[in-house]
Amino acid sequence: MSGFRLKTGGLIDRSQTRTFTFDSKKMSGFAGDTLASALLANGQSLFGRSFKYHRPRGLMSVGSEEPNALVTLARDGVQEPNARATMVEIFDGLKATSQNRWPSLSFDLLSANQLAGPMLQAGFYYKTFMGPTRKAWRFYEPLIRRAAGLGKAAQKPDPDRYEKINSFADILIVGGGIAGLTAALKAAEKNARVVLVDEHAEFGGYHRGDPREADTIADLLVRLKSLDNVSMLPRTTCFGQYDGGTYGLVERVSGHNREAMQFAPCERYHVLRARHAIYATGAIERPLVFPGNDRPGVMLADAVRAYALRYGVSAGRDVVLFTSHDGAYKQLSTLQDMGVPIRAIVDTRTAISDIAMAQVAATGLQLITGHTVTQIHGHHRIKRISIAPFDPYTSAVNGKERAFECDCLGISGGWTPSIHLTSQMGGAPEWDETLHTVLPGASNGSWSVCGSVAGYFDREDSVQSAEQTAEQVLRKLSLSRARKALAQPERKDVLNVGPVWSIKGAVGNAFVDFQHDVTADDILLAHQEGFLSVEHLKRYTTLGMGTDQGKLSNINGLALMAEARGLEIPKVGTTRFRPPYTPVSFGSLVADARGSHWRPTRRTALHSWHLDAGAEMIDAGLWKRPRVYKRGDEDLEQAYIREARTTRQSVGIVDVSTLGKIAVQGPDAAGFLDQVYSNAFAKLAVGKARYGLMLREDGIVYDDGTAWRLSETEFLVTTTTAQAAAVLEHLELYLAVHWPDLKVHVTSVTDQWAGASVAGPKARAMLSSAMPSIDFDNDAFPFMAIRHGKTAQGIPVMLCRLSFSGELAYEVFTPSRYGLAVWEELQAAGKPMDLVTYGMEALGTLRIEKGHVVSSELNGLTTAEMVGLGGMASQKKPYIGSGMTDRTAFQDERRHQLVGLVSKSDASVLTGSHLVRSPVLTTPCLSLGHVTSATYSPAREKYVALALLEKGRDLIGRELYATFPLKGHHVAVEVVDPCFFDKDGERMHG
Amino acid sequence: MLILCPNCGDRDLSEFSYVGDATVQRPNPPEARPEDWQSFVYHRQNPRGPHRELWQHNGGCRLILEVTRNTLTHEIVGTKVAGPQRAGSGT
């Protein structure tokens, strides 16, 4: 192909030059050019290398269906791969590079792949790397991945800004060609709220740049722009239709305009809800399948027309058209007048219509009917072609080849309606025998079609169908009272397609899917090997699975399969299109929800204190919690050991504000909790708290916590930090659905209370000094009692003598707004007593030493019995889960049991290790259980762990091995009771 | 997809979460046999067509709704407050 800029024509602004680079080579174009049109005008014929064979590829199309001309755009240190050159508008400073070639586009070492063509045929990967040779995949994968591929993703975060908006409309119109514009105007004039989108920079669709239609388009646009109930969105792709009238649109706001980018987002994602959609999505031209049809210089016939009319570019210096229908004869004289050097038309049909004949006669170009192109000569560009007589009835070459000089071949086998969006919402495409193409199937009522997507290839019929469709939709939405519906026009066969799916007798690689290098022979091979269903064919050959979703290849692939099976095309079936219509950037879908905006961050009232105290913070769900407060050059382990040890020696304090807290209020509150917890609650005295266990209906442990009885009718229920929201929903569900008669309200009060736990032998002395008005004497404030009072400075507090660490301990709650003040008072009171502030790590250490279970042990598989809480399952009352606790599977003696482990050496035990009998690390070996939590225990001065172990309680005293093959970690452990420290609870009760 | 909340009006699906099958009835503990519990916990009809489901408007008013949804077309046929209707619920 040796394209060049024509002297006149096109929608470009020839007074505005734009300079850009392609593979570092400086080039220029005009405002209004796409990268494709500008490169074509610069004489570029080679645009990329194919996916598998690295074959040189040129420009195939003028629109978003482009399979070959994919480029990487570089901008401010980031890159956007796989941009279609046909959709990229050029601007000063644009940097584009070709893809999938090494070391350069014109000299690609990996193109040796094409010599090995048969090796990479359909099913190559399945045949080569499944079964006995599977191991070879590990060796070859990196090589194959380098050889076969598209552009490379950027390695750095995307610096561009994206945004997302929700919008609403009565009618969404997709496609701004004459049909879409007509439907939009008709709907808007009836006051419907209309959103009109088109993926191109300018409206006009197929007729953009056509001088005969310029006035019509301009007039429609002026009238539409004067109406404020129409929202017109150019450069906007409707990529999917979803349930309930939801549509995904991506608007390219400023990616094409460097200056605007400083102020506007790069792309905007619209979630549009519309009462109805009208798809005026047009049609896409279909290539012909013949040997060499992928060589640079072969392009769609209509692309030749469109590059001239829209961009003032001739696709070649010596152009031949090759077709099987009348559509390719359109506007031949216009093109000739503009200076596009079209020399001849090769038509597979033996006879053409009078209209087409008249067009040929007017231009005087050579018409060769009853012929086919059999080969393309030239590697990086066409040097000449071979043509031969062709019998359209047998689809075979039936005469001698002869050479024909040209440098550009425009091909067209017909037009395929763009039914992608209609097929997304259930409309199975239907084959039309007369038009030799697919049409949208039946609508589910949410969408309608008009124009060429509906099969109206005649200009006047297309406009009439748009008016009729708009009227029908307006009536459906009660926006029009017109009594008499307009009639849909008859579908006329204006193209006179003489279908040609394969050229028998022509030898060589005839490509069906250009992007994925699927040839006609691949489809025949798939058929021979028994892949008859189109869905299997698609997956086996990867036909239509590229980024272009087979926009050019689907129908040809389907027809070839039908031919191979000796069936009519409709009998073979079609594959369904799925969103997105064209690739959508992750950036636009994510929009602002990135970094710290990805999800909310929850901070306790004491957050700033923790930071000032040098806490290392860690995520606990949405919460930020202190992990350790390192001193000097302590490492993590040294820090948590010091914190835990000091707590057991004197006193420690930890922020427990993140605990889930639910107010359970109402006359039936006690009875409700009695059914919610597996242990008894009805008789809990006012002013006392109790540890409680919740099961799921299937008898598995759900959550644990405490319930504080604040009055006859009021409880404060605490849950684990992680399950706070889930437990609230659980309680709400039972109140709403299963026990609607109970008079109970549940309210989350997690954020209303700040909490601290003060634990250790000096806790009583410390709190007595901080809250002199409260009597902390063991008899006056017994274990599990609740007290209300004030701090020395008069701040209200609520205390409960609860212990998670096994020490004498109190939880101190105060309204969140006082949280920091109370915490600082407690810190001051603790100073003379060697108070230590501890974090999550030491909290874990203290609870592991006491054998308390958390989510690591309550993992959705464990019963109360397994974790040693069997005594908390009441036999006297029904509760959630009681119906299933006696089932046989729960009695199985192989069910794991919670045990403790003590490392027999100085080596730590890793969480996630499996427990095995083998003294040496071997795989595979039988796992008897696994380690759920592990720590260094300052109390035992050993590494210890909790584990779930088969027949665990029987194995106490035995030696096993905790193995972690991935890390090569294997340690001898002794199985012990899960409570490592103060089993009788003397410290906590003291 | 929109779900009609009797309190809040038509709201986006993302404000709701699915909380269970509305067609199963929790057994009454004193009389319930093990097979009743088995059926309540595990057995589901999975119909093709209209199906009654429980959804909670937990991104809004927290009401639990009974939603009738067509599992084939995803169309939401109707919504109402879950559970037996209580008179004069002015809360």
Ligand SMILES: [Zn+2]
């Ligand atoms: Zn609501």
